[in-house]
Amino acid sequence: MSASVCSRRRNAIAVETFLPDNRREFEIRRYxxxxxxxxxxxxxxxxxxxxxLLGRFAYMDLPLLVTIYFALNRRSPIHGTLLxxxxxxxxxxxxxxxxxxxxxxxxxxxxLSAVIGLRVVVDNNIIRLLLNFVLTLLSGAIMFFVIHMxxxxxxxxxxxxxxxxxxGNAGIGAVVxxxxxxxxxxx
Amino acid sequence: MESFFSRYRNLIVLLAVLLGQxxxxxxxxxxxxxPVNGPIGKAGGAETKDGRNVRVIRLWAAGMVxxxxxxxxxxxxxxxxxxxxxxxxxxTRDENKRLQETVDxxxxxxxxxxxxxxxxxxxxxxxxxxxxxxxxTTPAQVIGSSGSMQSRVVWIDKGxxxxxxxxxxxxxxxxxxxxxxxxxxxxxxxxxxxxQTSGAGVVLETTRIRGILRGNAWGQPQVVNILIDSRIQPxxxxxxxxxxxxFPRGLPVGVVERVERDPERSGFINVTVKPAADLQHLDEVxxxxxxxxxxxxxxxADLKTSEDLKGAEAAADLARKKAAAEMAERLPSLKDPNxxxxxxxxxxxxxxxxxxxxxxTPKPLQPIHPDRFSPGSSENAPAPATDDLTDSGADAAAPxxxxxxxxxxxxxxxxxxxxxxxxxRTP
Numbered sequence: 001m002s003a004s005v006c007s008r009r010r011n012a013i014a015v016e017t018f019l020p021d022n023r024r025e026f027e028i029r030r031y032x033x034x035x036x037x038x039x040x041x042x043x044x045x046x047x048x049x050x051x052x053l054l055g056r057f058a059y060m061d062l063p064l065l066v067t068i069y070f071a072l073n074r075r076s077p078i079h080g081t082l083l084x085x086x087x088x089x090x091x092x093x094x095x096x097x098x099x100x101x102x103x104x105x106x107x108x109x110x111x112l113s114a115v116i117g118l119r120v121v122v123d124n125n126i127i128r129l130l131l132n133f134v135l136t137l138l139s140g141a142i143m144f145f146v147i148h149m150x151x152x153x154x155x156x157x158x159x160x161x162x163x164x165x166x167x168g169n170a171g172i173g174a175v176v177x178x179x180x181x182x183x184x185x186x187x
Numbered sequence: 188m189e190s191f192f193s194r195y196r197n198l199i200v201l202l203a204v205l206l207g208q209x210x211x212x213x214x215x216x217x218x219x220x221x222p223v224n225g226p227i228g229k230a231g232g233a234e235t236k237d238g239r240n241v242r243v244i245r246l247w248a249a250g251m252v253x254x255x256x257x258x259x260x261x262x263x264x265x266x267x268x269x270x271x272x273x274x275x276x277x278x279t280r281d282e283n284k285r286l287q288e289t290v291d292x293x294x295x296x297x298x299x300x301x302x303x304x305x306x307x308x309x310x311x312x313x314x315x316x317x318x319x320x321x322x323x324t325t326p327a328q329v330i331g332s333s334g335s336m337q338s339r340v341v342w343i344d345k346g347x348x349x350x351x352x353x354x355x356x357x358x359x360x361x362x363x364x365x366x367x368x369x370x371x372x373x374x375x376x377x378x379x380x381x382x383q384t385s386g387a388g389v390v391l392e393t394t395r396i397r398g399i400l401r402g403n404a405w406g407q408p409q410v411v412n413i414l415i416d417s418r419i420q421p422x423x424x425x426x427x428x429x430x431x432x433x434f435p436r437g438l439p440v441g442v443v444e445r446v447e448r449d450p451e452r453s454g455f456i457n458v459t460v461k462p463a464a465d466l467q468h469l470d471e472v473x474x475x476x477x478x479x480x481x482x483x484x485x486x487x488a489d490l491k492t493s494e495d496l497k498g499a500e501a502a503a504d505l506a507r508k509k510a511a512a513e514m515a516e517r518l519p520s521l522k523d524p525n526x527x528x529x530x531x532x533x534x535x536x537x538x539x540x541x542x543x544x545x546x547x548t549p550k551p552l553q554p555i556h557p558d559r560f561s562p563g564s565s566e567n568a569p570a571p572a573t574d575d576l577t578d579s580g581a582d583a584a585a586p587x588x589x590x591x592x593x594x595x596x597x598x599x600x601x602x603x604x605x606x607x608x609x610x611x612r613t614p
């Protein structure tokens with residue numbers, strides 16, 4: 001029995017864990033290795049560089065966007081969880097705050113994206129737009145929870161900036177996601 | 188039969204990763220604080236030096252991202268430099284850059300010296316207070332930011348190899364920017380003054396009210412912990428106080444933009460400051476690498492030049508005044524006795540009015556039909572003759588009064604003389 005058949009069976013079992021009564025055919029999208037390496041790195045670099053050009057109008061979270069995209073299309077909750085954790089902690093490393101704030105938020109969003117990707121067809125741009133908006137808001141809420149409840153820091157947040165960030169992420173995702181779709185390995 | 192772990196593998200991995208990160212957060216926040224130079228800026232317990240493990244993560248993140256940031260910045264600078272330093276303009280632009288650096292240095296020196304003049308060097312010497320001057324700075328380029336709205340930090344392209352250390356002040360020619368937080372070999376992280384975890388000791392220029400400057404959720408620097416009865420007006424300048432041992436005293440911080448009540452604490456106000464430096468568009472900054480209690484040789488030379496220039500003008504002005512005074516002393520004063528007396532001027536410059544004469548108290552009129560109630564009369568007193576109504580000769584010395592016109596016969600009795608209109612009746 002080939003390895004690909006074994007992996008498909010494992011994935012099928014994983015699907016059944018969340019959809020015990022709903023078997024359907026699904027496609028795991030694959031990408032070249034360099035895409036997995038370069039796209040997250042580019043997201044981190046641009047996330048650190050673009051605010052210098054855009055100033056206070058840098059409403060975006062590119063590492064989160066990349067996490068959501070790969071989690072949606074790989075349809076693997078483990079993959080989404082680990083990718084979100086790594087990208088989030090790398091994002092924390094560029095700030096002066098504690099390591100793990102963005103990590104926890106991106107971990108949860110990566111997991112949820114993968115779960116949603118298993119249940120919903122996410123090729124539609126409108127669904128992607130809504131998903132990016134909602135998950136970015138959720139990421140902001142999780143960070144607020146971590147900072148205030150877990151760390152007990154006196155951190156005042158600006159809810160309007162969070163809404164703008166979610167809208168910005170949704171808009172950027174509507175442009176970037178189709179571009180990343182072109183890098184898929186077609187069977 | 189599937190095992191528990193294979194059935195709930197995804198959830199287990201999620202929980203394990205989350206738990207690991209929460210434990211990491213707890214270790215970072217609850218670890219004993221490693222003392223960092225600078226007593227100010229410990230809000231929320233975030234101003235502590237990283238532990239060894241966390242520093243490795245930061246090192247990896249910085250090492251992963253910053254080379255590309257530097258490459259992007261270098262490419263942009265290279266293209267700009269190639270275009271800007273084209274043949275004809277190369278020397279001009281170098282000279283302009285050198286002059287701009289001199290101007291920036293002079294502006295900083297002027298700000299510091301202005302504060303010194305206000306306080307008094309002699310008083311400082313008596314108080315044994317050592318003023319720290321900026322002795323050496325290192326220019327640096329801003330190559331990146333944190334990418335997060337909750338964290339207002341920037342990355343610069345100088346590090347420990349260039350002599351940078353944590354808690355060094357970072358400034359521009361316009362004002363302060365922040366302080367160095369993390370230093371790596373070839374890069375450093377700068378905590379900007381509009382971050383919520385920053386802190387700088389500041390003083391208002393006019394009212395001399397001191398406070399701590401830190402950022403709010405909207406990225407605006409605010410002076411906090413000021414009592415509500417402080418009279419602070421928008422437009423007042425804010426300067427560094429020097430008490431935090433990071434920023435030298437007298438550097439411009441910004442201008443008061445608005446004053447509003449602290450929504451969380453009654454009795455306090457928050458003073459929002461418009462920063463002097465453009466914190467949104469930072470390109471080049473200066474890192475203060477050395478503070479000394481005296482000025483450097485270059486600064487002394489600049490001061491001497493400005494004093495010489497000022498001294499020359501002052502000397503010329505003094506000479507003119509001295510010459511005018513000598514001329515006034517030597518020339519005799521001439522006075523024409525026939526010249527009309529110049530009127531004396533009052534404090535407002537207008538001529539004083541003539542001294543008013545003292546009004547003579549008028550003699551009361553004799554009643555036409557005296558009765559027993561009339562003053563100086565008795566029941567058998569004869570009716571006064573009309574001659575008695577005339578003024579006696581003793582009154583001749585009194586200044587003559589203008590004779591009021593006789594009124595016609597009237598049925599009403601003669602009115603009493605008013606004090607403001609002295610009248611005297613002479614037949």
